[in-house]
C-alpha cells in the first residue's frame with residue numbers, strides 16, 4: 001500500500017490491515033498491557049483475561065481485539081507504545097516506518113512507561129555496571145578514586161596473527177570494531193600485556209562507557225567475568241548458561257515467561273562478554289577434561305561453559321574480550337583480533353600526573369624528578385608502578401619534612417618496599433598538629449611494622465604455595481593478622497562470587513604485591529633452608545606455553561585428586577623474572593636492618 005494512503009488510514013484500520021504481521025512480530029505483551037491499564041483503556045479483568053490465554057500469539061490476538069473494540073484513540077495509543085518502547089518492539093519498527101508513523105499531538109503528550117522485561121533488564125545491567133565500575137579501588141577500599149578522574153589512555157598496539165605490530169588504536173571504540181581483524185571467523189578479541197599494565201582497568205573503562213551508553217556498539221547486554229571465578233567454584237558445581245549469566249551479573253526482575261533469556265539466545269550478537277585474567281586459570285584448564293557443551297540448557301562445570309563461549313559453541317555471534325598476561329598463547333582460530341598494551345607514553349604520563357596531583361607544587365616536583373630520571377619514568381610507563389610511585393610520593397611527602405623519589409636505578413623491589421613503607425606508616429601514630437613533621441626514618445617504620453609485615457608475607461607465601469590468589473578470614477587469622485592490620489592496605493575484600501552467604505574473602509591489592517611479599521617471606525625466615533627458596537626457581541623454569549583451552553576439546557586428561565602447589569606459576573614467574581628475591585635480600589641486608 002502506498003504511504004500516502006496509509007497516512008490517511010485510521011489506526012484502527014492499520015491494526016486490521018497489518019494484523020498478521022503484528023501477531024507474528026509482537027513479542028512482549030506485558031508492556032502493552034501495563035500501559036493500556038495505566039491509561040484506563042482497559043481494566044484489570046481485561047488484562048487478566050489476556051494473561052490467562054495460553055500462547056503468546058493468542059495473547060496478541062486478544063489484545064488487538066480488545067484495543068480495536070475500545071476505539072480509535074486506544075488503537076492510536078497502542079501504536080504509540082510500540083513507537084516509544086523501541087528496543088522491546090524492534091521487530092515492528094520497520095512497520096512504523098512503512099506506514100510513516102508519527103504520533104498526533106494529543107497522543108504525544110501521553111505517558112508511556114517501559115515495563116518490558118528485556119528493556120528493564122538492560123537498564124538494570126547498565127545501572128549495576130555503572131555502580132561497579134565507577135571507582136578504581138586502592139588502599140584496601142579506604143581510598144577509592146573515581147575512574148573518570150584518574151583513567152588515562154595507554155598505548156594499545158594492534159597485532160596481526162604473527163604478532164607483528166600494526167599501529168596503535170586511536171580510540172577504545174576501535175577495539176570492538178572491525179579495524180585490524182585478521183580472522184573474521186574468530187569471535188574473541190585478545191588483550192595481552194604485562195602485569196600491571198592496565199588490562200583490567202581497560203575492561204573496566206569499556207564496561208563503564210557501555211553503562212553510560214558512550215560506547216559505540218549495538219550491544220544491549222554486557223556480561224563481565226573474572227576468569228578466576230570459573231575455577232574458584234567447586235569442582236562438582238554444575239551450572240547452566242542461564243545461571244552463569246544471571247547469577248554472576250544480575251537477575252531479571254518480573255520475567256515470568258523467561259523472555260530475557262530467550263531474547264539473549266535469539267540475538268547473541270547483542271551481547272558483549274569480558275573475561276579478565278585468562279592466565280589465572282590456564283593451569284586449571286590444563287588439568288581438566290573439557291567435553292564440549294553446546295546446548296544452552298545443559299548444566300556443566302563453569303570452565304566448560306567458558307570454553308564453549310570462547311569457541312563460539314554457545315551464543316555464537318556474541319563479542320568476547322579476553323585479557324591475559326603476555327606470553328599466554330590462545331589458539332589462533334578463535335582469535336578475531338589481538339592487541340597488546342604498552343603502558344603510558346610520555347604524553348600519557350604527563351596527563352596521569354596532572355590527574356593524580358591536584359597541587360601544583362607536587363605536580364612540578366614529581367615532573368622534575370621524572371624528567372631527571374629516565375629510569376624512573378621508564379618504570380612509570382607501567383601504570384601500576386606509576387600509581388605506587390605517585391601514591392607513595394603523595395603520602396610520604398605529606399608525612400615528612402621532605403621526601404624525594406628515589407633517583408638512579410630504582411628496582412621493582414624498591415617500588416614494592418616503598419609501597420610497604422607507605423602501608424606500614426598508616427599504623428604509625430601521626431605527628432601532633434602544629435608540631436614539625438617527622439623526618440623520614442624508613443628502618444623505624446619497618447621495625448614498627450615488622451610483625452604485620454611478616455604476617456602478610458606469610459599469608460602471601462601460603463597462597464602462592466596453594467596456587468591461590470584468594471585467602472579466607474581464617475587463613476588471615478592463622479597467619480597472626482589482626483583486625484587492625486586489615487585496613488593497612490595490603491589486602492582488599494573480594495566482593496564478588498560470595499553469593500552463597502559464605503564469609504568474605506580477601507585478595508592482595510595486586511597479584512604482583514603478593515609475589516613480592518611471598519619472596520619477602522622466604523628471606524625473612526631465618527630457619528628456611530636454601531632448598532626451600534631454590535624450589536621456587538625450579539618451579540618457575542617449568543614454563544609451559546599452551547594453546548588451551550581449545551585443544552582440550554579433543555584431548556582427554558583426568559584431573560588429579562589434589563591440586564599441585566605452584567600451579568599458577570605465571571605469578572611466580574614474575575617474581576623470578578624480576579629477581580625480586582635477590583633484590584629483597586639486597587635491600588634488607590643493606591638498607592633495612594629489621595632485626
Ligand SMILES: Nc1ncnc2c1ncn2[C@@H]1O[C@H](COP(=O)(O)OP(=O)(O)OP(=O)(O)O)[C@@H](O)[C@H]1O
Pocket residue numbers: 136137150151152153154193194195196197198199200201202277325383384385387510511512
Ligand atoms: N589506564 C589507566 N589509567 C589510570 N590508572 C591505571 C590505568 N591502568 C592501570 N592503572 C593503575 O594500575 C593498576 C593496575 O592495573 P591493572 O590491574 O588493570 O593491571 P593488569 O594489567 O590487569 O595486571 P595483572 O595482569 O597483574 O592482572 C590499577 O589498579 C590502576 O591503579
